[in-house]
Amino acid sequence: MISRWRGSVVTVGRGTAPFVVILIAWALVTRAGVLPAIFLPPLGDVAKTAWQMFQDGSLWINIGASVGRVLVSLVISVPLAVGLGIFVGLHRRLSPVVEPIAGFFNALSGIAWLPLAVTWFGLGWVSVTFIMFNTIFFLVFYNTLVGIRTVPRILEHAVRTLGGSRRHIIFHVLIPGAMPNIVTGIRMSIGFGWRALIAAEMIATSTGLGFLIYNASNFHQTDTILVGIVTIGILWLLTDRLILQPVERWTVERWGLVSSSR
């Protein structure tokens, strides 16, 4: 028990040590006064700004707006994309035609839709959500489709020979076989969606972390920008560590074809 506790302390120490080095270098640079504060404000100023935004709630509002948009888009588009991907993947005549189309929209996904979205929906949350929806939908749809299509036919034949029904094949062979691809798709879609969101918020709305940092740059508030950037990084690391990695580990262990040599 104690050694486990000590082990985690060592891990945390190893993880934070490099950041401590960066912070010390930052403090030294600002103390030496080589850069004007508008370029790189002292650490204390950034901490003070962070604390202020923490207290007056402005940081929370913008975090809430960004995270809320990610969640809403995920809840709408992931079930739709997985469902449609499975449906199309099951039709062997339809899927070779749909796959290149999905691939193309996948290549186009994200911020390139912004001008068209603004033309259609105006500036505001609809445009931003549309871009997020678009990015997440096509990545997940494409990966689900490819996942279903690349399940080795031999597994399907094996179950069929043993008298498995079509329903049985779909639920016990094809969907489990596509599961690692589906999870990879969702994982990637969150990465791409989150980046598209930050860019879209800079242009098309007046809330969210993207807006926060872009607006701050208009007023040369470098400390606010840095608070925003660090928040974005921490949010992503938390998402990755607390949601994506456990889910991926679970699916790969449960459904994946892990080679026995590892």
Added chain:
Amino acid sequence: MGRYWEIASTWTVILAASIAVWSLAAATLPVPDYFLPPPAAVLSAFVELTAKGMLPMFIGESLRRIVLAALLGLFVGVPIGLALGISHRTAQFAYPVLNFFQSVSGIAWLPLMLIWFGFGERTILIAVNYTVLFPVIFNALLGIRSVPPIYVNALRTLGASRWRIVRDVLVPGALPNIAMGIRLGLAYGWRALIAAEMLVGANGLGFMIFNSQAFHLTARIMLGMGIIGALWVALDYFLLRPIEEATIDRWGMVQR
């Protein structure tokens, strides 16, 4: 030969069908013309902008920027990642930092870069190269570290030198991850480039579609989007696939 014929005919059918549906929608839907211009308008925008020389210029500018970032990623990012990964200590030190910086996209740094480097080419280039470099470095390091130590030990027991282990075990073992990092970095970088050109630019495809929006020139937006998608498909086909075929298929565990 048969396979190419099949791909070509599939694409012809897809293109013809989507153009037909699109023309029908543009002709019948009760929306203003700038909402959904017909395919013919996009075609005439293509002819007009090509004749004026704007389109080739914008394409050239965007391509130049992404190719530069790709080269930098390949020839600077990969070696840095490998060098950091080879030693257990530097890898342990660099991992959290790289993970943090690769998770903050270049676009999030853009406001800061605007203050540091001003509105201009320099800011676009730095944002795009940043976005490409970090995933490449991070994945190269990860690749080296994920080579099972048993292989290293096996060669070491047989008396291999350190250089030999790096050359014959660590680098080949890291290649699938390196290919993945390059794909991810360039996919992020291409999108960051479009966004940066929108926010900063005076040229490039991102600028073209963003600027057209202000004048309700929707046909130009659609033209730009089509080109952005097509360029990525081409980049994928001529650069990323060959890299993956030379690495993942050769060294990785592809199930066929």
